Amino acid sequence: MIHVITESSEYGFEWLDAENPSDEEIDELTRKYSLHHSSIKDWRQPDHLPKFENVGGYAFIIFRVHAEEVTMEADTVPELTDSVAIFMNEERIITLHRKAWLAPEAIRNSQKEQNTCSNTHELVNEIIKVCLTTYEEPSIKLTSDIEYYEANMFLKNRKPAMLKGLYYLRRRVEVTRRVIMLSHDIMEKIDTPEQGNANTRDTRDLFVKLQNIYDTLFENMNQLVMIYFSISSQRTNEIVRILTLFSVFFMPLTFIVGIYGMNFRYMPELQMKYGYPVTLFAMALITVGIYMWFKRKSWL
Structure with missing residues (x-):
């Protein structure tokens, strides 16, 4: 128009x-x-x-x-x-x-x-x-x-x-x-x-x-x-950092479990009366040690 x-x-x-x-x-x-x-x-x-x-x-x-x-x-x-x-x-x-x-x-x-x-x-x-x-x-x-x-x-x-x-x-x-x-x-x-x-x-x-x-x-x-x-x-780096920290906690524990899971016949620790609680105590001690180390480094 x-x-x-x-x-x-x-x-x-x-x-x-x-x-x-x-x-x-x-x-x-x-x-x-x-x-x-x-x-x-x-x-x-x-x-x-x-x-x-x-x-x-x-x-x-x-x-x-x-x-x-x-x-x-x-x-x-x-x-x-x-x-x-x-x-x-x-x-x-x-x-x-x-x-x-x-x-x-x-x-x-x-x-x-x-x-x-x-x-x-x-x-x-x-x-x-x-x-x-x-x-x-x-x-x-x-x-x-x-x-x-x-x-x-x-x-x-x-x-x-x-x-x-x-x-x-x-x-x-x-x-x-x-x-x-x-x-x-x-x-x-x-x-x-x-x-x-x-x-x-x-x-x-x-x-x-x-x-x-x-x-x-x-x-x-x-x-x-x-x-x-x-x-x-x-945010991605933070997630990766947290996952890495968790993996560090479980790496030594997985290593210990892997050793005693090999099922060889002649393993002297398998005959120990207190071998199981001692191993658990050692694993807990390692976990606490890693935690204290991370705290000292201000990673947690």
Whole structure:
């Protein structure tokens, strides 16, 4: 469905917004406004990464906004983000997106009050800024999730599915960080020395802020995974240590039992009246001696 957000008679430029357009509507836009087929093909790819290029008489931008609803096991670009295609020239802006997007109406209403967009370049800057703000709330959620896993990692009541949750959490951070990082070229083309102003610098500041936030989240996530494996390795070493201590206790006892279990006919100890209790006493004495030795070495 194609909506006319602004008209050239009122603002000096036109803004057309197409929400989940059909093939017939795409063909109509392509024919009427001379949109390049390669750009339409790029937008139709659900996992296409952010880009900025000049095609024909338009500047073509693909920007990805963070999805409103994300499942716990979402770990791909299409699952975590939605693409918005922007065609821009001096006369008009055309935006294409598949899912419902409240930004056009919100931007138009804000511009009626503030009137900060005097041309299409400034309007695209506002669109990019609104797209970037969709990453702020997910960054807070990711920070909370990392703190949750960090707190539970050091508790004894650890859940078995923690490693799976860490994997998907790391993937979400990594994919989102990569999408923001690949949007750098778009920011360079929006905030240029020739066309830059206070508004474009605000957008760049927001971009840098989000980039630093997700870089920090990515580093924290990597450290958290390393801590998890370190703790797992420490637990394994502790189990092996305990099992080794038990084996040391039983090694001499097994040796004694093995000697007297050979059943040779001429073994003088077998004829001793008190041979059995003496052997048991010796075994108990060896066990106590090993225990005291481990205590002195602080191994127990």
